[in-house]
Amino acid sequence: MATSLLATDGYKFSMAEAGWPLRQETFYYSHRKGGLQVMPFDLAAYVKALLPEPKPEDYEFLARYDYEMGVGFKAAILRKDKLSVRAIPKGALFYPREPILTVTGPSALVSWLEPLLLQLNYRVQVATLALSDRDALARALATVTCEEQKALALETLDAVGVKGVPITVDSEGYLRRVRATVKELVDIVEDPARIFEVGLRAATCQQHHELALLACKEAGVQRTSNVEGARKLGMIPVGTMGHEHIQRYGSDDAAFRAMRERRPSRSSYLLDTFDTLTSGIPAAFQLIREDPSSQDSIRFDSGNKKLQYLYAVTRARDMGIRPVNILEDGLDAQATREFEELRRQVGWEPSAQFYGYGGHIVARTMECPLTRDRVAAIYKLSRTGPTPVMKFGNELAEGKQSVPGTPVLFRRRHGSGPIGLVGQEGEPVPDGYFPLMDSPPEAPSLVGAQEAAAEARIGYTPATLALVEELTRRHFPKGR
Structure with a gap:
């Protein structure tokens, strides 16, 4: 079934128009936490199955909501033959903070993939539990939100050779919980127009997110980042800017x-x-x-x-x-109360303060605990044209710095040192390591590997360290 051009976040379209849609860029996918995990699919095939098939009515809808797209975007989104995917093989084990997938191609196309590609984390978590803890798997999948979420779990279980896991769908229960959550937020801010929904990246699938949007709409919230969801449910698509846009320009002012x-x-x-x-x-x-x-x-x-x-x-x-x-x-009801109290204390008008909610509405209301936040799945821009880039963030303790360049992953074969090394494309393979992204498929198994996870340390090669140091000096010449 073809993917709709609108099945992404609204800010992807605004950033493409304010950037360089045909420029070659590289993004990478990673989990920041979650312990040792397994990849159950052929990632190159997985990515290519997500690519959109644009229709004239898609562009008409975008133009109606101030997202009229230019010739650069329209050309970029069709250049699927220019897309290059490099990934760990099916069945491979990976650790937190390892870039397990890179996608290189026209900026607008590789950026467009983000929200749908992030939903991969659900299937990875299902596969990992299936091979490591059947009791935890049964509890996690006992009740899911929708038929599509169930189908994805069964597809994943089949991929790793696990059968007979009972799964119950309770969409009505999920709708009730989302409605109650959104109603509480509306009561706090006293006007549903001050709330918008940004949870497509927190959903496990499109049907899951559409259920959440339906409950949002019933509670009075009319705006969402999910453009396809907005079209289907008569809502308003929203979104302006993400970190990738600022990384492309290299400075806040220019971006x-x-x-x-x-x-x-x-x-x-x-x-x-x-x-x-x-x-x-x-x-x-x-x-x-x-x-x-x-x-x-x-x-x-x-x-x-x-x-x-x-x-x-x-x-x-x-x-x-x-x-x-x-x-x-990271907003929830308590944080909203605190910021509303701050707003009143400083005398800021309600009409000049808005709140966007993602995981709080979409993921925390699931009975299934396999959420994006559980593994902190990310998809980050690492190279724009010939220039390596990275996100720094405000607090190093949050661990939100991204990897620059065109990362590749090396795995230790023998000797000492980190189990995983994040290197750069074209860099010589370090002694004692092999290039995991160029390895043949493996039979997925976590047996005997959990002990190794305790000693897992992910390091950077000299080439990656040099890039990080160079970019840090460039943006923070006086130090951080």
């Missing part, structure tokens, strides 16, 4: 100006790619001061968001501007 100057709609400036206080906020506020009537917003993401919020409000008042505040990452 923010590109979004402002290449799209006529309002912009939402994401603050934390390099550093929220010293880079993101100053660059955003300079643009907002140049044109206060634009009604642009600032979006807080990682780090101490309360400190960032108070600093931003104080600085904005000093500059005589009134940006719209948007809060998203």
Whole structure:
């Protein structure tokens, strides 16, 4: 069944228009946590099965909501023959923080894949439990949200040779829980128009997310990042900017100006790619001061968001501007109450503060515990054109720094050193290691490997370390 062009997040379309849709880029997929895991599928075939088949009515819908796409995007999305996938083999074991998949190709196409590709984490978790803990697997799959989620679990179990796991679908129960969760949030902010939904990347499949959107709509929330979901349910697609856009430009100021100057709609400036206080906020506020009537917003993401919020409000008042505040990452009901109380304390109008919810609405309401957050699945830009890039984030302790360049994965065959080494394409294979991404398929098995996981350490080769150091010096010449 062909994938709809709209089956992605809205900001993918705005970033393509404000970037270089035909430029060759590399993204990588990884899990930041979750212990030793197994890959149950041929990843190259998996990725290519996700690629979209655009239709004229898709572009008509996008144009209706200020996402009119240019010739560059339309050409890029059709260049499937330019896509290159490099991945660990089917059956391979992998550890947290290892780049297990890279996708290289036209920017708009490889970026478009993100939300659907992140849903792979559910199948990886099913396969890993099937081969390591049957009791935990039975508990995890006892009740799922929808028929598609059940079908994906059964497909995965079949891929690793496991049969006879009973799975019950309870869509009505899931709908009730999502409705109750969204109603609580609406009661806190007192206006459903101040809430939007951004949970496609937290869902296990499209049907799962559409159920969550249906419950959101019934609770009064009308805006979502899922463009296909918006079309099906009569909602409004939203989204402006992600970290990849800022990485492409290499600075907050250049990236923010590109979004402002290449799209006529309002912009939402994401603050934390390099550093929220010293880079993101100053660059955003300079643009907002140049044109206060634009009604642009600032979006807080990682780090101490309360400190960032108070600093931003104080600085904005000093500059005589009134940006719209948007809060998203990791929000739940309690955090919303706290930010609403902060808003009242500083005298910020309700109409100038909005909240986006993803996993809190979509994943935490599942009875199945196999969520994206459980393994922290990511898909990050690592190279744009010839230039390696990385996300730094605000707090090193959060472990959200990404890998730059065109990463490859080496596995230790003998000797000492990290079990996994993250290297760069074209780099010589280190002594005692072999290139895992170029290995033949393996029979999936976790038997005897759990003990090895205890000593697992992931390291960087000299080439990767050099890239990280170079980029850190470039963006933080005075140190972090």
